[in-house]
Amino acid sequence: MPLTEYISALSDNPYFGAGFGLFGVGAGAALLRKGFQSSLILFRRHYMITLEVPCRDKSYQWLLQWMTAKGAKQTQHLSVETSFEQKDSGLIKTKYDFIPNIGTHFFRYGRTWIKVERTREQHTLDLHMGTPWETVQLTAFGKDKHMFFSILEEARQLALDQHEGKTIMYNALGSEWRPLGHPRRKRPISSVILDTGKSEKILKDCQEFISNPSWYINRGIPYRRGYLLYGPPGCGKSSYITALAGELGFSICILNLSERSLSDDRLNHLLSVAPQQSIILLEDIDAAFVSREDTTQQKAAYEGLNRITFSGLLNCLDGVASTEARIVFMTTNYIKRLDPALIRPGRVDMQEYIGWCSQSQIEQMYLRFYDEEDAARHAKLFAEKATQLNPNISPAQVQGYFMLHKHSSFKDVIDNCESLCQSRKI
Ligand SMILES: Nc1ncnc2c1ncn2[C@@H]1O[C@H](COP(=O)(O)OP(=O)(O)OP(=O)(O)O)[C@@H](O)[C@H]1O
Numbered sequence: 472m473p474l475t476e477y478i479s480a481l482s483d484n485p486y487f488g489a490g491f492g493l494f495g496v497g498a499g500a501a502l503l504r505k506g507f508q509s510s511l512i513l514f515r516r517h518y519m520i521t522l523e524v525p526c527r528d529k530s531y532q533w534l535l536q537w538m539t540a541k542g543a544k545q546t547q548h549l550s551v552e553t554s555f556e557q558k559d560s561g562l563i564k565t566k567y568d569f570i571p572n573i574g575t576h577f578f579r580y581g582r583t584w585i586k587v588e589r590t591r592e593q594h595t596l597d598l599h600m601g602t603p604w605e606t607v608q609l610t611a612f613g614k615d616k617h618m619f620f621s622i623l624e625e626a627r628q629l630a631l632d633q634h635e636g637k638t639i640m641y642n643a644l645g646s647e648w649r650p651l652g653h654p655r656r657k658r659p660i661s662s663v664i665l666d667t668g669k670s671e672k673i674l675k676d677c678q679e680f681i682s683n684p685s686w687y688i689n690r691g692i693p694y695r696r697g698y699l700l701y702g703p704p705g706c707g708k709s710s711y712i713t714a715l716a717g718e719l720g721f722s723i724c725i726l727n728l729s730e731r732s733l734s735d736d737r738l739n740h741l742l743s744v745a746p747q748q749s750i751i752l753l754e755d756i757d758a759a760f761v762s763r764e765d766t767t768q769q770k771a772a773y774e775g776l777n778r779i780t781f782s783g784l785l786n787c788l789d790g791v792a793s794t795e796a797r798i799v800f801m802t803t804n805y806i807k808r809l810d811p812a813l814i815r816p817g818r819v820d821m822q823e824y825i826g827w828c829s830q831s832q833i834e835q836m837y838l839r840f841y842d843e844e845d846a847a848r849h850a851k852l853f854a855e856k857a858t859q860l861n862p863n864i865s866p867a868q869v870q871g872y873f874m875l876h877k878h879s880s881f882k883d884v885i886d887n888c889e890s891l892c893q894s895r896k897i
Pocket residue numbers: 662663664665702703704705706707708709710711803804866867868870
């Protein structure tokens with residue numbers, strides 16, 4: 472669009488006075504108003520470039536945040552976006568971000584003034600989200616598209632920096648993945664104590680997988696890997712997957728297969744659009760399907776519970792392939808209820824039992840909670856006694872017991888050990 476048209480369009484705009492002043496060509500506008508059309512000849516060769524970012528695009532939120540951080544301070548028309556942020560201390564604080572409101576704004580990027588129009592359609596809905604359709608349009612002088620590339624790249628980088636050291640959990644909403652709650656502080660993998668060597672074995676397998684795409688591509692094998700963690704409740708399956716995601720720098724996409732609105736098509740779509748570098752987590756996979764060997768009565772009990780079919784799930788899992796490493800984790804308390812087809816190699820490449828506390832696990836947990844003198848000997852004595860009294864204690868029970876006795880003396884901790892060993896399994 473030539474500059475002359477652009478300036479006359481601007482003069483129709485309610486923000487014209489302030490905006491044009493900011494635009495830095497106030498003098499040009501004054502000349503135009505006084506009829507000095509010829510002075511614009513100087514500008515005739517200039518063109519406008521525009522960039523439209525619809526709300527469905529991943530860059531949309533990043534761009535709004537970036538404008539907030541960089542340019543929106545110069546605008547008076549703001550709207551608030553409230554979020555929750557977890558501090559390093561673990562405390563969760565409420566955070567208010569002011570983002571440019573619906574309307575026109577101007578901000579400066581380098582030496583260029585940029586006009587930003589954020590619009591919201593009154594009559595068009597984003598059908599997936601049920602929210603009004605929005606767009607942001609950036610307009611600047613010139614022909615250099617690279618400025619927009621660098622703005623988008625800066626916006627992306629800013630969003631990444633904000634999540635540095637955090638694990639983002641995503642939830643499926645409609646046909647999209649949306650962040651679930653606030654990004655959580657990464658849980659150190661060493662804080663989830665599994666039986667000797669298990670944690671290292673799974674981590675090593677994942678790392679090898681991620682760092683070796685060519686091995687899969689050269690052999691024509693889909694670049695994905697499936698894991699199944701099974702065992703009693705409260706033994707650390709979910710905690711370990713969260714910690715592992717943090718260690719790998721991945722986010723987690725949680726899928727609830729029992730959700731009524733989940734169809735085969737939607738599942739397929741969700742798996743194919745999952746954010747890059749994320750673990751797909753299918754928790755309690757036994758709750759969604761029964762084994763094909765189960766009786767018709769058992770099957771009837773499940774019938775009507777969800778719309779996704781077993782064969783649909785198998786197809787979706789087989790179809791999960793991308794140039795990005797795709798990792799799928801499933802968890803269950805009841806491995807025997809799973810259909811063998813679901814956990815055959817190719818769909819589940821590694822199965823690991825995450826079970827009751829071994830003596831060494833209890834010792835390590837003790838040492839994470841207590842640091843008194845002679846803690847190592849106390850840990851050993853406590854672990855021996857606890858496992859003798861009850862070999863089926865979950866780490867969740869041990870954690871609960873230690874929290875209850877965090878200020879107690881060692882004598883109290885070991886003397887009350889019976890209450891831990893009799894306590895209901897968590
Ligand atoms: N191995 C472990 N090391 C440290 N903490 C653990 C461990 N296992 C469980 N916990 C603690 O117990 C609680 C419950 O653990 P988690 O939810 O990971 O268990 P789970 O095996 O996934 O249970 P479920 O099968 O019921 O989903 C968490 O607070 C976690 O910190």
